[in-house]
Amino acid sequence: MSKDDPERITPGGFVRPRSTAKRQELIRATLRVLEREGWSRLTARKVVAEAGLSLGHITYNFPSMDALLAASYRQLAEDLRAASDAADAGASGSVPDRLAAFLNAAFTEEFLAPGHLRMRIDLWSAALAHPELAQTEAELYDCYRQRLTLLLSALAEGHGTEVRVPDITDTIMAALDxxxxxxxxxxxxxxxxxxxxxxxxxxxxxLAPEETGGHGAGPDPSPR
Incomplete structure (x- = not known):
């Protein structure tokens, strides 16, 4: 059982599930405080005041504030994933349209709101000093990158340009940041x-030069 598992073993040896609802309230409260005041002013007391709970709810549901921050970061990623899935569902079946929907989903009014954007940048900064948050950030980055890579690989399919997918993925990921x-x-x-x-x-x-009427760069002949 991981330290952030939503279950707790009581002194009598019985497994007592943590309250999923309370955990979610704390996560959302953390995000609201981060959005309003920033990471440097985030405290446990502000989080529980925002959630209308007691300090004991944090220690009961999370082993540390870093664990709460990591869970909050995962919630941000889940919100983005849900927005990307909704955009993908509304796109046509063509790979270019799905790629466009995927990329644009991260730049809607919701995700470009000043407070939300500051919160993301704050969490990037916090990850530099907090190993648990850094691990979470790396996992979420890899997940987003994998989804982008799948779309680019589908675009390259049949064009002999699959070898270029990692380079294009790197370029797009850096450009998005x-x-x-x-x-x-x-x-x-x-x-x-x-x-x-x-x-x-x-x-x-x-990756699909024939479909655009261009010649593209073609496959990279160098070994990898």
Whole structure:
């Protein structure tokens, strides 16, 4: 049983499930405090006051504040995953449209709200000093990257460009991080849309050149 497992063994040896509802209240309260005040001002007392609970609920449901932060980070990722799934469901069946829906889902009004964006950047910073949060951040990054890689691999299928998928994945992932930071500084929605369109064009020209009428870069002949 992991230290963050939603069950607890009582002194009598019986397994008592932690309250899923209370855990979720604490997670959402943590996100609201982070969004409103930032990571540097986050405290356990502020979280329980936001949730309308006592301090004991944190110690009962989480082994540490780092564990609560990690769970909150996972909730952020789950919110983004749900938005991506909804966008994918609304897209046509073509891979380029699904790729566009996937990338644009992370740049809707909800995810570009100033407080939400500051919260994401704060959590990136917090991960530098908190190993548990860093591990969670790495896992969530890898999960998002894998989903992007699957879409790019589907785009490359039949074009002999599969070898280029890792390079295009690296480029898009780095560009997405840069776009969030650029938005935080400039708030230029048109620039964000142009950049996302450019990333989609890059993927199509690089991985499915025949469909775009271009020649693309072709497969990379160098060994990997």
């Amino acid at each position: 840069g776009l969030w930071l650029d938005w935080a500084r400039r708030r230029d929605s048109l620039a964000v849309r142009r950049s996302l369109d450019t990333l989609i064009d890059l993927a199509r020209v690089s």
